[in-house]
Amino acid sequence: MSKNFNDLENVSQILVIVVAGASLIILFLVFVFWMKGRVQEIGILLALGTPKIKILGQILLEASMIAAAALFLSFTAAPAASDITADYLVQQQVQKATEKSVLEEAKVAKNAVDSEETVTGVSVAVTPELMLYDWFGVALLVVISVGAAGILIARKNPKDIFSEIS
């Protein structure tokens, strides 16, 4: 049964990578639309002499505040959610193992030896190390996606922006 849990760990690692990739694409598109929605404001700030780097910094700050709130919520909800998920998975595995042993007992010649240890529960904890990894990962995602979307703004001068608006 522990083999099943090892498989689960591999699957979850792949899942994390896939989710991170998808998040990057989604975040990039979100920021592109976000900046397009605020193009007049960006044009005004540029016309008033605000440096582009400061405007991007402001957008990054706003995005970071939303990300921080999301991380706080996720870490608050994570222990409870993972406890429920882990209990469910253990129950499933226990049920499968029981069904398997019943089938084994029903055989005439029983050669199988129960070599696997029995798993009766899983303890789940969000460690500070895990939190750090998550903070770093989310920060990296936000910075890359804001930076990539920001290139669209960085290439334009305020006159182009006002021409686009009008």
Add this chain to the structure above:
Amino acid sequence: MMVLEVKNVQYSYKSQKEKEILKNVSMQFEEKKFYTIVGASGAGKTTFLSLLAGLDLPVRGTILYNGENIQEKGLNYHRKHHVSLVFQNYNLIDYLTTEENVRLGGTKKTQDLLEKVNIPCEDWKRNVLQLSGGQQQRVAIARALASNAKVLLADEPTGNLDENTAGEIIELLKRTAHELGKCVIVVTHSKYLAAQADEIIMIKDGCIESVTELPD
């Protein structure tokens, strides 16, 4: 005293390099003077103003502020410290209050400026979109005055306003030039506004056709 100088400036769009919008334009602007730039649509008035504002770069020629090429310190620096802008469509940030919009312009006392442009104090904390067109334009002028810039540039500032409100805005711009000592340059189609200036600059087909000095 001369504050802004345009020397042999040429401009064409990147996509249409053969079509010259401004052809070898030269002009000098002084402090405490109110200038209007007039001409037919497409003559190059707004492009000329954009170049003075550092919103774009000329293809050839130079623009000098107090004798220094504006590209030396960068266009951002020029826009932040040397010039302030007023647009036809006000260009205020729609989710900010009146006061917050003025504060974007610089560090000067917001409330004094709002008083100066006759915005009643009950409107200072209101969202700027709740103000009338004339009030929004006055807020835009207050924002322009909030900076220490010596030059105020305005593109059709009365274009969206009725006659009475336009008259108030013109008075405000005149006062800005004569009482605050700024160089005010306004692009306009309005003959009435043009006639209020100290000098009228007529642009035709990308060239300065005439500069008319008007008596006080």
